[in-house]
Amino acid sequence: MLMLITYDVNTEDREGKTRLRRVAKLCLDYGQRVQLSVFECEVDPGQWETLRHKLVSTIAPEKDSLRFYRLGRDGKRRVEHVGIKEPVDLEGPLVV
Amino acid sequence: MRRLLNTLYVTTQGAYLAKDGEAVAVRVEQETRLRVPLHGLGGVVCFGLVSASPPLLAACAEQDIGVSFLSEHGRFLASVRGPVSGNVLLRREQYRRADQPEARALLCGCFVQGKIINARTVLRRFLRDHGDSADAPAIASAASSMADMLDRVARATTEEQIRGIEGEAASLYFGVFDGLILTRTRDFTFTTRSRRPPLDPVNCLLSFVYTLLAHDVRSALETVGLDPQVGFLHRDRPGRPSLALDVMEEFRHWLADRLVLSLVNRGQLNPKDFKRSGSGGVVLADDARKDVLVAWQKRKQEEVLHPFLDERMPIGLLAHTQAMLLARHLRGELDAYPPFLWK
Numbered sequence: 254m255l256m257l258i259t260y261d262v263n264t265e266d267r268e269g270k271t272r273l274r275r276v277a278k279l280c281l282d283y284g285q286r287v288q289l290s291v292f293e294c295e296v297d298p299g300q301w302e303t304l305r306h307k308l309v310s311t312i313a314p315e316k317d318s319l320r321f322y323r324l325g326r327d328g329k330r331r332v333e334h335v336g337i338k339e340p341v342d343l344e345g346p347l348v349v
Numbered sequence: 350m351r352r353l354l355n356t357l358y359v360t361t362q363g364a365y366l367a368k369d370g371e372a373v374a375v376r377v378e379q380e381t382r383l384r385v386p387l388h389g390l391g392g393v394v395c396f397g398l399v400s401a402s403p404p405l406l407a408a409c410a411e412q413d414i415g416v417s418f419l420s421e422h423g424r425f426l427a428s429v430r431g432p433v434s435g436n437v438l439l440r441r442e443q444y445r446r447a448d449q450p451e452a453r454a455l456l457c458g459c460f461v462q463g464k465i466i467n468a469r470t471v472l473r474r475f476l477r478d479h480g481d482s483a484d485a486p487a488i489a490s491a492a493s494s495m496a497d498m499l500d501r502v503a504r505a506t507t508e509e510q511i512r513g514i515e516g517e518a519a520s521l522y523f524g525v526f527d528g529l530i531l532t533r534t535r536d537f538t539f540t541t542r543s544r545r546p547p548l549d550p551v552n553c554l555l556s557f558v559y560t561l562l563a564h565d566v567r568s569a570l571e572t573v574g575l576d577p578q579v580g581f582l583h584r585d586r587p588g589r590p591s592l593a594l595d596v597m598e599e600f601r602h603w604l605a606d607r608l609v610l611s612l613v614n615r616g617q618l619n620p621k622d623f624k625r626s627g628s629g630g631v632v633l634a635d636d637a638r639k640d641v642l643v644a645w646q647k648r649k650q651e652e653v654l655h656p657f658l659d660e661r662m663p664i665g666l667l668a669h670t671q672a673m674l675l676a677r678h679l680r681g682e683l684d685a686y687p688p689f690l691w692k
């Protein structure tokens with residue numbers, strides 16, 4: 254299933270910057286950055302539980318926020334991209 | 350059901366594959382061209398001068414992602430796999446059957462039947478769509494001879510007899526293969542199968558797509574815990590993935606050959622997409638190679654009905670399904686191995 258993950262991490266202090274880096278890195282382990290602070294991850298339910306748990310335990314709930322959008326099994330079809338930096342379709346042919 | 354995992358093909362010369370978090374990063378001259386999380390990958394295939402970092406290879410080995418290294422033109426060089434996984438009892442049974450003449454003959458029969466039935470379907474499908482072609486009578490007679498061969502395979506008792514019939518069927522099929530090429534017949538002609546090196550564009554395409562198929566089938570066998578080197582129809586030879594070649598037989602004609610035919614018949618490839626190499630063989634030019642890889646990956650996403658399991662699945666998963674059915678046969682859960690029959 255395709256998950257869309259967005260976040261706001263408060264970076265006023267050093268811990269905030271660390272949290273921001275960690276959250277971004279976690280999302281990158283499971284998917285790709287499609288815009289600043291916006292990630293798309295194609296995961297199965299098990300992988301999603303792991304990723305969700307890691308993300309939730311990384312942020313500081315009193316300062317930061319996370320939003321998860323479940324786009325479902327055919328998630329790719331529900332997304333339209335306009336403009337620059339069109340992300341790679343990781344499910345399509347990967348030839349470099 | 351298992352998810353169809355993607356395969357990453359790296360054809361850019363000088364590319365370096367590194368582990369970046371839990372993802373593989375393809376770097377060319379310090380610049381990251383592509384970054385793919387490992388969890389969506391089932392395999393990585395590298396062409397020519399492509400290198401990979403040890404931590405990446407270790408991560409691939411741990412997550413059952415097969416990494417194959419091919420020459421720039423698609424000849425198999427090496428592959429990196431993790432410690433052999435799967436059930437040792439299953440592999441022992443595979444070796445035991447490979448030593449028993451009756452068990453060998455039974456499996457040879459299954460593989461060859463699958464191959465001939467699918468070859469015949471390819472020919473009959475052609476006749477249905479292009480019955481007015483000048484080669485139609487020859488193709489029709491080849492298809493009907495194959496029906497007799499199937500009876501002979503069913504009656505055969507030794508693997509030598511079955512191998513003989515398989516050889517006859519293959520020469521019959523490749524004898525009429527040129528008739529299946531519809532367009533640009535002057536640029537793309539087929540006289541006989543040539544390999545190592547392939548001597549004309551059509552043979553070059555066939556060899557290339559067979560290598561891609563072999564990578565996928567081999568990975569699938571390893572995933573279910575079978576030893577890809579110990580085959581039944583193909584005899585043991587050091588370094589040869591004989592079991593992968595056995596299981597490939599039922600896929601060659603309807604999957605690999607038809608992809609080659611559609612690339613040629615739709616005019617997606619031109620004579621200038623092929624180069625002559627130093628050894629007299631014909632090789633694919635860089636851009637054309639990418640086109641073939643994209644076509645192959647797209648074809649694997651198309652869905653077909655698996656007649657034995659009565660389930661629709663992407664073509665890319667069939668190798669896994671067949672490996673699983675073969676394992677079930679070896680475990681004694683199925684009396685015979687059911688090859689995939691293309692409808």
